[in-house]
Amino acid sequence: MLIGNVGQDPEVRYVDQGVAVARIRLATTERGYTLQNGTQVPDHTDWHNVILWRRLAEIVEKYVHKGDKLYIEGRIRYTTYDDKQGQRRYATEIWADNMEMLSPKAAATNPNMASEPIEAPVPDTKADESLPF
Secondary structure, eight states: EEEEEEOOOEEEEEEEEGGEEEEEEEEEEEEEEEEETSSSEOEEEEEEEEEEEHHHHHHHHHHHOTTOOEEEEEEEEEEEEEESSSEEEOOOOOOEEEEEEEEEHHHHGGGEEEEEEEEOOOOOHHHHTTOOO
């Protein structure tokens, strides 16, 4: 399970018999913190290659863009290949089984609104005063 931000627009291809395959780069960040002795531990970001098939790939193609926040469930896959120079390379991929878009709809439809904060409604304090607890 991963929650992170999309690093670039999805790359979508169609293979045998029109089956959609999407590849996205997802950044997950572990927030920094301060140890008891005062040492600062900085943020740490990991990048994940996520592969989505069929309907998930079609959804990604239409609705997911760079900067969107996603929740991904899937399996980890390790692959090897030889590059153009004949060097053996190793790749780790997440093959997604489930995806949920976590970015607000306004941000997904209008990229200019993505930077505006969403404010929570202010609670009515008079209504709270009448509560018995």
